Amino acid sequence: MEQELQEPVERQLAEESWSGSSDGYQVKLEIFEGPLDLLLYLIRKKKIDIHDIPIAVITRDYLEYLEKKDRINLDREAEFLLIAALLIYIKSQMLLPREQEAAESDDPRQILVDRLLEYQKVKIACNFLREKEEDQLMRWRRTFLPPIARPEEAELLEVSLFDLAETFFLLMKKREKENLRIIKGKDVSVEEKMKEMIDYLEANGSMDFLEYFSAQETLEEALVSFFCLLELVKNHLVIAIQEQLFQTIRVWLRKARSHHQHGHSHE
């Protein structure tokens, strides 16, 4: 008995650990997908007819397996226990004396049998799909080839806030490598930075934001400049264009509005 029960646990464990085997021999097998998978395994192992399950035996096997639950993934424990509860419930039902001889359809095991039969079908379908998948994965189509880069000018897309955020994380990653132990005593306000950026735009026409971001002295300043860009975009003071995700963002002043709207008197 003990020897027999050892096996399913090892089947579960084989994937993660290669140790703990007494004879030093282990076979890599799939883990159980769930309580029904385990139940089916136990039933097959015992060569039991699924329509006539000796509930007492199977319940014992199943529970003994669960006792080694320190070796089971805890996330799944509740689901395994649910089926254990069902098994015990069925067992109790079968022990209860009945008023009349129960008809076949009243078999308390029926609910479990139905589920197992259904699950068994799923397993067969799985095998079928797996075979198909393996075949297909070895077939190559012409379409997988990466599209040849188009030489024509890139289409300009106005970026969404999500694109901006995405680029932001990219920039942050780049700056992560910097040595941040130096403490600088300079405070930058959003207002100042915004004015600085607008001045820059007025002077230079447009801005390569990635370059601008990297050129900032401190991480704090760089962060503030990004918030400024978001703010400016939000207020329709600038246009931000990104040709492709993860590439630089080009920033222009919107012509219709000048920076004077930003807290200054109008022309």
Next chain:
Amino acid sequence: MNEQLKAILEALIFISQEPLTLEKIKEALGEVPEDELQECLKSLIEGYSAVHHGIQIIQSGGGYLFTTKPEHDQWVRKLLQIEKKSKLSSAALETLSIIAYHQPITQAEISAIRGVDSTYCIKTLLQKKLIKIVGRKKAPGNPLVYRTSEKFLQYFGLNSLEDLPKEEEIAKILDEEKQSVS
């Protein structure tokens, strides 16, 4: 055999990036007798199944498509310097089989059959576009209802859901397994 028609069909299938459907073929060809078309397609497919061809025409996702043969996988990958493509997890495959056979189906119904919570699997399958949401069920909580997608058929090289093993075929496999066990 209309050799010219056969050659045209070959060109059309070759140039198609997605499986080429019969409707599309007819659209391109105009008036062609159905039986002649079928005869040419059949002969074309058979021709490519010969050993000296490295490519073949498969029927997938409701259309015809050129692919390399599975036995040449290792050379193709070597040329393109691509690792083996990753397979779906067993859990995802289980979830997918249930959806394929029971669609339209809700998350709760899938989880009930598997005996395992399937929320995460469904998310993965949606991301891979192998399943799609087709609406909500008129039941308490109005749960979302899922179906397999067109991509599902293509991914597994199935022409339609009809290609899945039928109840009787599954029963037969189970019988055989039972016999081999006992």
